[in-house]
Amino acid sequence: DTAVSQTPKYLVTQMGNDKSIKCEQNLGHDTMYWYKQDSKKFLKIMFSYNNKELIINETVPNRFSPKSPDKAHLNLHINSLELGDSAVYFCASSHSTGTGVYEQYFGPGTRLTVT
């Protein structure tokens, strides 16, 4: 009965490689997000999708490309990985209620280590 799931949980790769992280939610939400948590635990939004359409892109490098095949899935593809990409990446989802209150539910995170 997992609400927001991510795969893989851990990802270790070398600089220059391309990798993907997958996210799925079974909450019936119409909005999904990617957040990055750095080594100091600071969390920052990267992308937000509503009904498969990109609505927020917080000045993330072009090497990061999100893709939403349907409302329940939001994948993150990263090209030419760099050392600074090492972080924990969290997927989240929410309703867009129209009232401006966006309570978000988070996945367990994917720890990416670039060597």
Next chain:
Amino acid sequence: GDSVTQMEGPVTLSEEAFLTINCTYTATGYPSLFWYVQYPGEGLQLLLKATKADDKGSNKGFEATYRKETTSFHLEKGSVQVSDSAVYFCALSPRGYNKLIFGAGTRLAVHP
């Protein structure tokens, strides 16, 4: 731009002590406010929320009141337990925007 400032940790307490974690925010308009908790090795869980001034959010013995006049949303608990040890994040959601802006997080360690 909008931002959230939390007290720096770590906060170290003995079991049954009173907890306060300070959070202040800067925002245009009237954001919604949240506290999330992250237990070791896990994702974030919503702890409580408040959507308008003077609202009090509460859950699992934790409380926070949306104070518009002081732009604050301090987290309190009357008697902490060892199981409350975690990182606590204050966050705001600007009205009408699909995103959360987080504070830096405050690590809480509770000892028996």
